[in-house]
Amino acid sequence: MDKCPFCGIVQGQLSAQRVYEDQDVIAFKDVAPQAPVHILVVPKAHVQSASAVEDPALWGRLMTACTLVARQLKIEDFRLVVNCGAAAGQTVPHLHVHLLAGRLLGWPPG
Ligand code: 5GP
Ligand code: ZN
Numbered sequence: 001m002d003k004c005p006f007c008g009i010v011q012g013q014l015s016a017q018r019v020y021e022d023q024d025v026i027a028f029k030d031v032a033p034q035a036p037v038h039i040l041v042v043p044k045a046h047v048q049s050a051s052a053v054e055d056p057a058l059w060g061r062l063m064t065a066c067t068l069v070a071r072q073l074k075i076e077d078f079r080l081v082v083n084c085g086a087a088a089g090q091t092v093p094h095l096h097v098h099l100l101a102g103r104l105l106g107w108p109p110g
Pocket of ligand 2: 004005006007008045046047093094
């Protein structure tokens with residue numbers, strides 16, 4: 001999709017610090033990290049948001065990638081976040097899972 005930053009990263013037109021890639025998913029460091037570890041786990045195919053997922057198996061692929069990224073980075077305590085829609089804080093209209101770690105993460109979140 002034109003002008004989608006995450007499609008740009010998937011296609012190699014925008015640079016990102018990639019930490020993981022498989023057939024369907026890439027993961028890269030967030031450009032504005034909210035924790036010492038802040039990775040975005042992203043489907044290669046453009047899907048606008050969590051509410052637009054057509055293939056439920058995509059969730060399995062994304063969550064599996066999160067587990068593999070955490071193992072690769074030797075992280076045992078982490079939080080996964082999906083913001084869906086502007087009122088929930090979604091700013092990039094391409095589905096992504098935030099993987100946050102490396103500091104105490106309060107609950108409930110703000
Ligand atoms: P959202 O607010 O949509 O849940 O999260 C979007 C995230 O993407 C934010 O944490 C933001 O810092 C990150 N982000 C936005 N544009 C870019 C980019 O071009 N490269 C990278 N690596 N992260 C981005
Ligand atoms: Zn996209």
